[in-house]
Amino acid sequence: MRLVMFDIDGTLTQTVQADDACFVRALADVFAFRDVVPDWSTYRHCSDSGILAELFLRRTGRALLAIELATFQAYFLSLLTAAIEAQPFSAVDGAAAMLTHLSDHSKFAVSLASGAWEASARLKLASAGLHLPETPGAFADTAPAREDIMRASFASAARTQARESFDGVTYIGDGVWDARASRNLGYRFIGIARDPAKAERLYAEGASHVFENYLDADAFLAALHDC
Known part of the structure; x- marks a missing residue:
C-alpha cells in the first residue's frame, strides 16, 4: 500500500489568493505589521505557524506569546469566514x-x-x-x-x-x-x-x-x- x-x-x-490576503490583513490589523509581501518561500518554515513566528521575531525582536497566537488565529479565521460568506471557495x-x-x-x-x-x-x-x-x-x-x-x-x-x-x-x-x-x-x-x-x-x-x-x-x- x-x-x-x-x-x-x-x-x-x-x-491561495484568499488565504494570503486574509493572512496579510490579519498581520496588519492584529500586530500592525504592514508591507508584508506574501512570498512565503523566503521563510525558513513555510507554514502558518512558522511564518508568523519568524515574522514576529523579525519585527519585534521577541518570541510570539501564546495569547498573541490565539488572538491572531481567531481573527484570521474570522476573515476567512467572511471571505467564504462573500464567495464560497x-x-x-x-x-x-x-x-x-x-x-x-x-x-x-x-x-x-x-x-x-x-x-x-x-x-x-x-x-x-x-x-x-x-x-x-x-x-x-x-x-x-x-x-x-x-x-x-x-x-x-x-x-x-x-x-x-x-x-x-x-x-x-x-x-x-x-x-x-x-x-x-x-x-x-x-x-x-x-x-x-x-x-x-x-x-x-x-x-x-x-x-x-x-x-x-x-x-x-x-x-x-x-x-
Missing part, C-alpha cells in the same frame, strides 16, 4: 472524485499534510465541498517545519491503517517548499500548477509529474503508479 499525502491550499482547494477540478477513488482503492492510503492551521484548513476544505473528517492528517498546529508536519501525517495514516509503514509515499503539492520537503524526506513528489512557469519551477525542484488539476484521472493514477 502506497501513501498519497496531499497539501491543501492550491492542491485540493483554490484558496472552490475545489481544484477533479479533486473530490480523485480523493474518493484513492480512498476506496486498496493499493492506496490517503492523508493530509498542510502548512495551514487545522481550523482554517478544515474550514477551507468544507467550503470547497471536500468533507474529509475521517482522513488522517497533520497541520501547522503540530509543528512549524513542513517535514515535521509530513512525518506526523505519515504517523497518523499508519495508525489509521494499523500498519507501521507503507510501500512508498507520494506527496502532492503546489509549492516549491512542498517539493523540497518531499526531497528531504525521500518522498516522491507530484506537483499541481496551472501556470506553466510555476510548473517548470516544480519540475526543477524534483517533481516527477505536474498536473493542472485531477480531471485526467487516468494520467494522474498512472503517475502515482510510476512513483
